[in-house]
Amino acid sequence: MSNKVQVAVFVNGKKVQKKVEPRLLLTDFIREECNLTGTHLGCEHGVCGACTILVDNEPVRSCLMFAVQADGCDIQTVESLNSVDGPLNVLQQSFSDNHALQCGFCTPGFLMTLTHFLIDNENPTENEIREAISGNLCRCTGYANIIKAVQQAAQILQKEKSNSSVVSAQ
């Protein structure tokens, strides 16, 4: 099949332009065409959340989208969370600190779901966190430590924010 179409997207801030088959899944585009294998496929039918990425700042299951549907969009994957070989960001570090991952296969999906969640929810309750991650399946951890990690991350982010607002007020 060679009815390829042009797709232009921003992936983690970089412009990517490719000719792809219309049936190419967005996940495969990211993994195979962009070589970003942090976005994982766990079910390919929209249930597990392992493939979650941000498209125009909204969490999206990339297994349910074709690459062509993302044309012109701004995409963020787990690889955007820290610089290559650089220190972990607050959320990533909180995951490690709290043992919120075992095999780590589900983790990129959780991180992307939560990256979005923490923007609008500075001080989430346990229940709000549970709801936020209820669309992501983890078979290893039993979720408890993921919830702890989010609580830690939220606290640190809030502190950072209030510090920086103090700084900017000065």
Next chain:
Amino acid sequence: MKKYVGQSVKRKEDYRLVTGTGQFVADIKLAGMLEAVFVRSPQAHAIIRHIDTSKAKELPGVHAVLIGDDIKGIINPITQFESHSAVPPNVAKEINPKIQYNDESVLAIDKVVYVGQPVAVVVADNRYIAEDAADLIKVEYEQLKPMVDPYEAMKEGSPLVQNQVEQNIQMEFHLSIGDAKRVEQQSNHVLKARVKTPRLSSNPIETRGVIADYDNRTDQIHVWSATQLPFEVRATIAHCLGWTEQNIRVTAPDVGGGFGPKGGVHPEEILIPYISKRLNRPVKWVEDRLEHLTSARQSRDQVHDVIVAYNSDGTILSLRDEFVVDSGAVNFFGFTCAYNTAYHLRGAYKIPNYDIKSRIVLTNKTPNVPFRGAGRPEAVFTMDRVIDMIARKLKLDPVEVMKRNMIQAHEMPYDQGILVKDGARLIYDSGDYPAALNQALAMVDYEGFRERQKELKKAGKNIGIGISSYVEGTGAGPFEGALLSVDSTGKVIAHLGASPQGQGHETVFAQIGADALGLTPDDIVIKVGDTAVLPFGAGTYASRSAVNAGSAMHEASLKLRNKVVAIAGIILGTLPDEIVIEEGKIFSKENPSHFLTLQDIYKRSRPAARPPLPSEIEPGLQVTHYFVPPTVTFASSVHIAEVEVDKETGFVDLQNYSVVHDCGTVINPMIVDGQVQGGIAQGIGSALYEEVVYNESGQLLTGTYMDYLLPTSMEIPTVKKGHQQHLSTRNPLGVKGVGEGGAISPPAAIANAIVDALSDLEIVINQLPVSPSRLRGLIKEAEKKQSTILSK
């Protein structure tokens, strides 16, 4: 010295996994790599009349299409895994097993025996083309009568799943001590019950996957597989393909969960290497979730018919159990799960007369293999339901019946009078089960709960509490090895045969090595999951890695330390006994300021070093240790579930879950707690949500995540944990296994809690999962029964 063992050291593996730079099988890309897709049987039991692959072969981009006829006589079938299924002679004498040979061809030949069985494989430039081609393959089947119910399968004259397995009974055995039948006849109280545990699918979030890369020049093949058992995969490839084992290297890269079934070598792990060699190209296959749910090995699926005699004070006098394991179309692991069930069933209880008969039956379903707990959750669900039923019959609190029958601390070590699967006597090495029970009861304020329960009942609310306990043989042998060496940078490189799927091996083994060697965990690089690094290895299953690989690591580290201090003594001119190693500094007690590093020792140990070492010390810094445990170590636990049941909907709200457990020495508390919480989550899944369902024609009804329900963050409470540390006497670290434990007790604890919440209805829950519809059915039935009694 214990400096790092016992600490919640953060995991070395995390950085790559939280940055998306881990490497799972699906992430590996090789130049010129092709992709494979499998055509699978849509029939449970059928003769293959004809396969037309012509259209598929013509499709541009397709490189190969293979069917059963193409491999007939070329690829040997996968047979029982000898290392797991062999019955030790003394066990055979006790249980008198009857075993019939069974196997699976890696592509179906002549007939199919389960839905999802590989029938053809297509290899193409990429998966999209391979799937197009797979759609073009036409298979004509002639249906045979499917065997779905194991009891029907065992009937004389029933159609056979595998022609040579008479009556579809692949294996049976009988274990007996005392005289249960006689005791029953003399007893005033006899309980009979049928207890069922459902078929489950382990569902690691990473599906299975295989890549093979054949090198023509050296005749070597490198296989990457999302496996728990790289050494078993290597041996099975060698067996099935007739290749030299040493030409096969199997690597398990980052593996996204396993829980058992990724340890059963599957047909794809044989075919992909075969095709890679045939095409002389790297070939990749990654399972999709629908394939996982149909074709990846499944587990559990037992039916127990128990007869129990007991006294009016709750003392159990005898237990007789005839149970059937529905193994699906093939049984690869021999009596592993069935005998685990048989030898674990009595758990923490003393039951002098014990008689157990097991039959492993083949049916037209996906083959079963061990899954987290491997026969133990089935045993514990049966036993703890029995305890609860006795308590309710006698109108006693279940705690009383538990205590009445429990092995006491002063009776340790306790001989259960039978043999472990490995042939050793079943002797519990250490533990205090009554203390664990009391600690757990205190954690949940049992008395307080009972009062609250009464109050709430008046307000029409049904809360209940349920308890389960287990004693688990963990750390099964046969062995695990560690090969340690020091490189020119002074780092210790440790190769281990146990390959992880999320258990943090790179961290915990470094902790063990650091303590034994006087280093920090960062000084030690752990290499796992690769058959190239060590001649022998077993793998990660059966809660065994901390025990076996951990002990091997410990002993090898001590050996390496001996060598290091001997050389340091020579350099520093003092006796080895005078040498201290601390945080990587090697010095004589007398003069700590003058220290050497491992790099210095390395230089001095090289062959042809100047000056050379005395001839009695072999050059090089490399040691190997294989740890062979005398038998399993016995971990134990008490679980308590608190639920509220909505009578109208049958919905169960799991409000609290508490556990007290003993896994001996804890190497890394953070990781142990994580294993417990994660195991319990899977146990909760199997108690309330998960079940693989086949209809009467052997069609799978739970082929997506809409039908096979995995618990989410909304269903799993944060478990309250209490610890005991009764060290094992069977390894140098005092550790017991912990990986599986969490998954063992939740079905029993939760079912007991539900029964307790509805005690006025006297319902009996002997089947899982307790889904709202199943429970609502039981409630309706009970209510009807009560109203007819009232109206009489």
